[in-house]
Amino acid sequence: MNSERSSGLAAVGALARAGEVLADHQYRLWADWFERRTGVHIQEHRLPFVRRVLAQRLGEVGLDGERYLAALAGSGEGEWRYLADQLLIQETRFFRHRESHSLVRRVVARHAIERAGADLHLWSVGCATGEEAYSLAIDALAGFAAAGSAPDFAVIGSDISGAALGRARRGSYPLDALSAADRAALGALLEPAGAGHFRFTDSVRERVAFVADNVLDQRHGFFTAGVDIIFCQNLLIYFRRWRRQQALNFLARRLRRGGYLIVGPGDCADWRPGHLERVDAPGVLAFRRPLEGEVEAGD
Ligand SMILES: C[S@@+](CC[C@H](N)C(=O)[O-])C[C@H]1O[C@@H](n2cnc3c(N)ncnc32)[C@H](O)[C@@H]1O
Numbered sequence: 605m606n607s608e609r610s611s612g613l614a615a616v617g618a619l620a621r622a623g624e625v626l627a628d629h630q631y632r633l634w635a636d637w638f639e640r641r642t643g644v645h646i647q648e649h650r651l652p653f654v655r656r657v658l659a660q661r662l663g664e665v666g667l668d669g670e671r672y673l674a675a676l677a678g679s680g681e682g683e684w685r686y687l688a689d690q691l692l693i694q695e696t697r698f699f700r701h702r703e704s705h706s707l708v709r710r711v712v713a714r715h716a717i718e719r720a721g722a723d724l725h726l727w728s729v730g731c732a733t734g735e736e737a738y739s740l741a742i743d744a745l746a747g748f749a750a751a752g753s754a755p756d757f758a759v760i761g762s763d764i765s766g767a768a769l770g771r772a773r774r775g776s777y778p779l780d781a782l783s784a785a786d787r788a789a790l791g792a793l794l795e796p797a798g799a800g801h802f803r804f805t806d807s808v809r810e811r812v813a814f815v816a817d818n819v820l821d822q823r824h825g826f827f828t829a830g831v832d833i834i835f836c837q838n839l840l841i842y843f844r845r846w847r848r849q850q851a852l853n854f855l856a857r858r859l860r861r862g863g864y865l866i867v868g869p870g871d872c873a874d875w876r877p878g879h880l881e882r883v884d885a886p887g888v889l890a891f892r893r894p895l896e897g898e899v900e901a902g903d
Pocket of ligand 1: 692763
């Protein structure tokens with residue numbers, strides 16, 4: 605636990621009883637705040653885990669439910685970050701959805717041929733510990749190589765969890781995080797990083813940056829000129845339907861003309877953005893913002 609973060613609450617709680625659990629009405633209030641901050645709706649099957657984490661936390665900071673909620677409502681920013689790190693699901697893998705990554709390679713190769721000289725921006729939204737962002741960098745390298753062009757691109761990975769981003773920035777992964785086939789294919793781009801671990805060489809790492817960002821925050825100030833490929837998978841599944849659509853609408857507005865938004869195949873099958881066209885790629889759920897002069901879907 606981060607002692608600096610908890611010290612404020614611990615001081616407030618010094619006189620309070622320790623080890624309490626949140627009463628049902630307090631939990632409901634807490635879950636509502638958590639959802640408004642992160643978008644994540646805590647589902648029934650995760651309740652026992654979440655309540656266990658909260659009970660343990662009350663014990664650690666020495667606060668009863670009422671004082672804990674009061675502290676959260678006040679200057680609880682560090683505590684919210686702690687809770688996000690503890691409670692958000694950060695499961696991820698390299699090249700998790702192969703068909704989507706194949707689409708990225710094709711899009712990059714086409715970009716390299718048709719828009720030679722224009723830089724290319726890719727964004728991994730909800731990148732967790734970085735595997736997805738590095739996979740996109742590998743895809744982009746492969747796409748430029750297929751087109752016979754020098755690579756000119758940048759990948760940003762964003763997440764709400766500081767702990768996940770810390771691991772992404774370190775970029776050291778166990779060897780078995782890559783399949784044997786990927787290890788063989790990517791050998792020249794890997795270097796040792798301690799016993800049984802690897803990291804990508806600078807030729808990959810220098811293309812990738814990680815930033816803290818909440819997908820519910822519409823500003824996303826780090827891509828001022830718009831994004832060519834937005835990749836957002838296995839994040840929106842934790843949101844209620846209306847909030848998924850809201851977040852997708854925010855993301856769609858960040859696309860450059862000709863840009864692609866690639867979501868997980870089951871993430872939001874009923875989203876129908878009027879101004880984007882559906883990409884025809886088997887097994888993939890992706891949308892493209894038409895170029896100027898092309899007929900826009902829904903026109
Ligand atoms: C299950 S992981 C998915 C990782 C990766 N996209 C993949 O498909 O393998 C979901 C990630 O979304 C992040 N997340 C949850 N709510 C978020 C929000 N409101 N804004 C940004 N990231 C969020 C979590 O911290 C977690 O790292």
